[in-house]
Amino acid sequence: MSSSTATDAALASSLRISVMRLARRLRAERVDTDLSISQLAALATLNRHGPLTPGDLAAHEKVQPPSMTKLVGCLEQRGLVSRTPHPTDRRQVLLAASEQGKALLREDRRRREAWLSPRLHALGEHDRAVLRQAAEILDRLAAS
Amino acid sequence: MSSSTATDAALASSLRISVMRLARRLRAERVDTDLSISQLAALATLNRHGPLTPGDLAAHEKVQPPSMTKLVGCLEQRGLVSRTPHPTDRRQVLLAASEQGKALLREDRRRREAWLSPRLHALGEHDRAVLRQAAEILDRLAAS
DNA sequence: TATTGTTATACTCTATAACTATA
DNA sequence: TATAGTTATAGAGTATAACAATA
Numbered sequence: 569m570s571s572s573t574a575t576d577a578a579l580a581s582s583l584r585i586s587v588m589r590l591a592r593r594l595r596a597e598r599v600d601t602d603l604s605i606s607q608l609a610a611l612a613t614l615n616r617h618g619p620l621t622p623g624d625l626a627a628h629e630k631v632q633p634p635s636m637t638k639l640v641g642c643l644e645q646r647g648l649v650s651r652t653p654h655p656t657d658r659r660q661v662l663l664a665a666s667e668q669g670k671a672l673l674r675e676d677r678r679r680r681e682a683w684l685s686p687r688l689h690a691l692g693e694h695d696r697a698v699l700r701q702a703a704e705i706l707d708r709l710a711a712s
Numbered sequence: 713m714s715s716s717t718a719t720d721a722a723l724a725s726s727l728r729i730s731v732m733r734l735a736r737r738l739r740a741e742r743v744d745t746d747l748s749i750s751q752l753a754a755l756a757t758l759n760r761h762g763p764l765t766p767g768d769l770a771a772h773e774k775v776q777p778p779s780m781t782k783l784v785g786c787l788e789q790r791g792l793v794s795r796t797p798h799p800t801d802r803r804q805v806l807l808a809a810s811e812q813g814k815a816l817l818r819e820d821r822r823r824r825e826a827w828l829s830p831r832l833h834a835l836g837e838h839d840r841a842v843l844r845q846a847a848e849i850l851d852r853l854a855a856s
Numbered sequence: 857t858a859t860t861g862t863t864a865t866a867c868t869c870t871a872t873a874a875c876t877a878t879a
Numbered sequence: 880t881a882t883a884g885t886t887a888t889a890g891a892g893t894a895t896a897a898c899a900a901t902a
Contacts, residue, residue: 576833576840580825583832583843584738585756586850588749591735592774593854594728604892605732612729623860630736635893637862659860659901681724687856688727689720695849696720699727702846705839706730710737712831748869767883779870781885803878803883 587706594684606631607639608676611648611669619662621654648672731850738828750775751783752820755792755813763806765798792816 595605603611610629614620620628626636640663643649648669654660665673688696739749747755754773758764764772770780784807787793792813798804809817832840 576829577822577825579832579840579844579847580828581821582847582851584825584828586847586854587731587734588738588753590731590850590854592753594732606892609732621860622862631892632894633861634863634895638892654860657860657902661861677725678721681721681728684724684728684853685720687853688723690856691849695845696723698842698845699849700723701839701842702850703723703726703730705835705843706734706846707726709828709831709835710730710733712834750869765883766885775869776871777884778872778886782869785885798883801879801883805884 594680603642603672603676604639606635607643608673610636610639611643611665611673614649614663615665615670615673619652619664621660621662623660625663643669738824747786747816747820748783750779751787752817754780754783755787755809755817758793758807759809759814759817763796763808765804765806767804769807787813 606629610625613625613628617628622636622640623633625640626633629636631639640649644651646668648666650664650666652662652664654662688699691699750773754769757769757772761772766780766784767777769784770777773780775783784793788795790812792810794808794810796806796808798806832843835843
């Protein structure tokens with residue numbers, strides 16, 4: 569028997585609050601890399617999923633195409649993203665993270681996780697194990 | 713022996729990404745209550761922590777005092793927050809969630825969790841148990 | 857005619873700086 | 880003189896609507 573709907577609601581409540589709270593804290597802790605969260609997220613998506621059209625990237629990042637145009641413009645201007653013509657459709661373009669973009673991503677991750685890592689290290693091993701599993705589950709939730 | 717720093721870093725990476733991703737998703741899924749995330753968060757804080765001065769509320773919500781002034785102005789205009797003079801210092805004021813504010817908070821939570829609850833219900837009991845523990849741990853992290 | 861991407865424009869949220877009232 | 884709160888103003892970030900190029 570699975571848990572009751574009431575229990576799901578209670579979990580939904582506490583989980584939502586905790587996730588939003590930690591997200592805000594992480595956002596606040598990000599160091600000065602003069603890239604926004606969204607720019608870094610888009611760059612990371614390009615790094616992970618390979619070349620994408622602006623439209624696909626916008627869909628993946630859940631923003632509107634004009635927002636992605638502006639966002640990608642900043643990334644391109646900094647040499648973090650490359651732009652190549654689509655092989656068969658001249659309306660489209662393919663965006664990809666440049667080597668510089670990938671390097672920045674690594675460095676930025678390292679710096680942004682400087683807040684989180686020591687706090688995880690201070691937890692007990694049991695709590696860390698829970699979070700390792702939770703990270704994967706949260707990802708599935710976000711993707712669903 | 714606790715885990716290595718390298719393992720903490722890997723967990724920090726995946727956890728940060730998952731949390732930020734789910735937070736964005738939850739934000740995107742919120743229904744039309746014409747209150748912003750920050751307004752709801754401030755209202756929830758007043759509801760939870762009782763009467764607070766604008767300054768204390770701003771500190772708690774990690775925003776600057778002028779931002780809180782504007783934010784609270786909206787809440788007050790809608791009758792969601794009450795404002796009473798500070799008993800001993802006439803410069804200060806005390807903010808509190810009104811009954812209407814508390815009711816809206818309940819209703820808003822219910823509606824915003826309508827996205828999350830069924831997805832939690834679709835998970836296995838093991839995953840839910842992990843998330844119950846994780847929610848508490850994430851809260852501790854955010855508060856640290 | 858439909859689709860991809862961009863430009864033009866406006867709105868929301870938050871910040872810093874300057875100001876008012878009180879301590 | 881310092882502090883609490885507000886007002887004035889500006890800067891990100893994202894959205895919708897209108898447009899250009901291509902399918």
